[in-house]
Amino acid sequence: MIASQKSSHTKASHGSGAGAPILRAHKLGKKFSGFAAVEGVDLGVAEGSIHALVGPNGAGKTTCFNLLSKFLEPSAGDIFFRERNITRMRPADVARLGMVRSFQISATFPQMTLLENVRVVLQRAAGLAHQFWMPARALTRLDQEALRFLDMVGLSGQAGQLASSLPYGHKRALELATTLAMDPQLLLLDEPTQGLGHEDVEQVTELIRRVAQGRTVLMVEHNMSVISKICDRVTVMQRGQVLAEGSYDEVSRNPEVITAYMGDAEEGIHA
Amino acid sequence: MSWRSKAQLSTMWLILLLAVAAPWLGMYPVLGMRIMSFALFACAFNLMAGYTGLISFGHAALFGGAGYVTGLALTSWGWPTPAGIMFGVFVALVIGLAMGVLAVRRYGIYFSMVTLALAQIVYFYCLQADFTGGEDGLQGIPRGTLFGLSLQSDRVMYYVMLVVFVASWWFIRRIVRSPFGQILQAVRENEPRAISLGYRVNRYKLGMFLLSAGFAGLAGAMKAVIMGFETLTDVHWSTSGMVILLTLVGGLGTDLGPILGAVIITVLEEKMGAIGHFLEHITGVHWFASLNDNVSMINGAIFVLCVLLFRRGIVGTFNARWGGARAASG
Numbered sequence: 065m066i067a068s069q070k071s072s073h074t075k076a077s078h079g080s081g082a083g084a085p086i087l088r089a090h091k092l093g094k095k096f097s098g099f100a101a102v103e104g105v106d107l108g109v110a111e112g113s114i115h116a117l118v119g120p121n122g123a124g125k126t127t128c129f130n131l132l133s134k135f136l137e138p139s140a141g142d143i144f145f146r147e148r149n150i151t152r153m154r155p156a157d158v159a160r161l162g163m164v165r166s167f168q169i170s171a172t173f174p175q176m177t178l179l180e181n182v183r184v185v186l187q188r189a190a191g192l193a194h195q196f197w198m199p200a201r202a203l204t205r206l207d208q209e210a211l212r213f214l215d216m217v218g219l220s221g222q223a224g225q226l227a228s229s230l231p232y233g234h235k236r237a238l239e240l241a242t243t244l245a246m247d248p249q250l251l252l253l254d255e256p257t258q259g260l261g262h263e264d265v266e267q268v269t270e271l272i273r274r275v276a277q278g279r280t281v282l283m284v285e286h287n288m289s290v291i292s293k294i295c296d297r298v299t300v301m302q303r304g305q306v307l308a309e310g311s312y313d314e315v316s317r318n319p320e321v322i323t324a325y326m327g328d329a330e331e332g333i334h335a
Numbered sequence: 336m337s338w339r340s341k342a343q344l345s346t347m348w349l350i351l352l353l354a355v356a357a358p359w360l361g362m363y364p365v366l367g368m369r370i371m372s373f374a375l376f377a378c379a380f381n382l383m384a385g386y387t388g389l390i391s392f393g394h395a396a397l398f399g400g401a402g403y404v405t406g407l408a409l410t411s412w413g414w415p416t417p418a419g420i421m422f423g424v425f426v427a428l429v430i431g432l433a434m435g436v437l438a439v440r441r442y443g444i445y446f447s448m449v450t451l452a453l454a455q456i457v458y459f460y461c462l463q464a465d466f467t468g469g470e471d472g473l474q475g476i477p478r479g480t481l482f483g484l485s486l487q488s489d490r491v492m493y494y495v496m497l498v499v500f501v502a503s504w505w506f507i508r509r510i511v512r513s514p515f516g517q518i519l520q521a522v523r524e525n526e527p528r529a530i531s532l533g534y535r536v537n538r539y540k541l542g543m544f545l546l547s548a549g550f551a552g553l554a555g556a557m558k559a560v561i562m563g564f565e566t567l568t569d570v571h572w573s574t575s576g577m578v579i580l581l582t583l584v585g586g587l588g589t590d591l592g593p594i595l596g597a598v599i600i601t602v603l604e605e606k607m608g609a610i611g612h613f614l615e616h617i618t619g620v621h622w623f624a625s626l627n628d629n630v631s632m633i634n635g636a637i638f639v640l641c642v643l644l645f646r647r648g649i650v651g652t653f654n655a656r657w658g659g660a661r662a663a664s665g
């Protein structure tokens with residue numbers, strides 16, 4: 065059943081014209097005081113696809129994400145979002161274009177309620193972010209919409225709780241709800257299933273599949289079963305460079321990739 | 336309404352009632368006004384420090400700078416009192432803009448250092464400039480009138496200051512809870528996440544710095560009008576240190592903490608002589624009589640005691656212990 069869903073998703077994404085990629089990196093590089101964490105990376109993410117970025121620890125995946133989302137200044141190369149050069153843009157402005165990232169560890173606003181966490185996003189769209197003279201109740205008109213996003217991830221029942229009180233899996237779900245409230249076209253998810261128990265992994269995977277409808281997802285993922293289930297394309301990185309790219313089946317049969325993973329025994333391929 | 340907000344509301348009304356009645360209960364109005372100007376200054380400082388986590392070490396430049404220019408406008412230019420005060424606030428905003436633009440992109444100790452460095456420039460300017468009177472200070476600032484009401488009497492001035500203080504405090508409290516305040520809370524709790532949600536966080540921090548500067552300027556301008564003079568002490572870095580101390584003792588990021596801090600420190604400074612004599616009298620230790628000369632040492636001791644006993648300041652600790660989940664905000 066899962067396999068059939070995957071193929072239908074794949075068909076939908078590739079059928080809708082695999083034209084210009086929504087996100088493209090050209091010869092992207094980043095040096096940290098001489099050490100090249102990312103070097104000469106070419107990457108194209110097709111619109112509507114779920115694209116995985118894999119590789120052993122320290123391969124440069126998170127650095128890549130930081131470069132693409134402009135949290136780090138690249139030392140070399142260019143980044144294009146819908147063929148627009150965003151290499152020199154500020155991170156907040158990249159987010160406003162519709163490319164929203166998550167973080168390797170869960171990123172919520174811990175001392176704010178779940179409702180407030182989502183509402184923070186809606187405030188910007190509603191133009192209710194700089195009014196220092198308005199009372200708190202001016203925000204209640206965004207509550208309904210915020211609840212709707214919480215409902216999508218099954219958290220509307222806990223809307224009034226502080227985010228810090230949630231178990232880890234729910235924090236990741238809250239993060240997704242917050243990201244969705246941005247109505248992004250492209251989601252960059254850094255290890256969304258990391259640190260989750262078996263059941264939570266399934267749920268978050270299912271959630272990603274659902275939110276990917278009509279959107280593009282680029283995700284760093286270690287869990288190969290997650291990748292095989294939902295990803296259309298996989299890029300393998302090693303020591304800051306792209307080692308291979310293709311479908312999951314192609315990549316997992318690539319001898320170079322197998323060697324790379326064998327070399328990093330703890331990591332392994334969790335199939 | 337929860338038990339907590341009820342308790343908080345009653346505390347506020349009680350404080351207000353006490354403040355209204357104080358001059359009739361034998362409190363020296365000038366002391367009350369000094370407390371209120373320092374409390375307002377601390378509330379302004381707290382707006383930045385408590386809600387962005389950035390500790391300014393240069394707020395004296397805003398407080399004292401506004402005091403000087405208000406004094407200048409009232410003495411040399413003969414401006415009406417409200418105009419002079421507004422001019423003080425305006426100049427504090429200008430200094431705040433210069434400081435904020437350079438400082439808000441830094442974090443932690445670097446933020447503090449940039450604000451301190453800029454405040455030192457203001458200090459040395461005030462030391463050199465003619466209008467400030469250098470070491471002698473700017474003397475003889477007239478209180479003037481407010482809407483035809485003479486401010487000469489200490490009691491009248493006291494109630495004017497009380498109105499200014501309560502209105503400012505109410506507005507500051509509202510800022511913290513406003514839509515803008517929500518964004519700042521988000522930035523404080525997880526700045527990278529706020530950026531990834533499309534917020535240009537430095538603009539929000541700068542906005543908060545300006546609001547803080549404006550209220551610090553208002554406090555300084557009011558103090559100059561109340562006391563009738565302005566001296567280098569108010570632009571000195573030790574005043575920046577004092578406002579940090581007041582706020583931390585009372586409780587950083589709380590509504591009432593800065594007020595409590597200002598009351599404790601100001602009253603102690605004022606009454607140290609009497610307290611010293613009292614302690615000498617009951618213990619027979621002569622050293623206590625010299626307490627008055629060691630005010631900064633006593634302040635230091637209070638600070639150490641507070642850090643050890645009340646890590647979040649007095650109000651912050653009280654809220655954390657008895658306040659329920661959202662302790663930090665009360």
Ligand SMILES: Nc1ncnc2c1ncn2[C@@H]1O[C@H](COP(=O)(O)OP(=O)(O)O)[C@@H](O)[C@H]1O
Nearest residue numbers: 096100101119120121122123124125126127128
């Ligand atoms: N800010 C930094 N300064 C110096 N080195 C860094 C920094 N960030 C990452 N690195 C280094 O770059 C390499 C790639 O790290 P990272 O992108 O986090 O890998 P991954 O996410 O694939 O595990 C690592 O060797 C790491 O130590």
Ligand SMILES: [Mg+2]
Nearest residue numbers: 125126127168
């Ligand atoms: Mg990583």
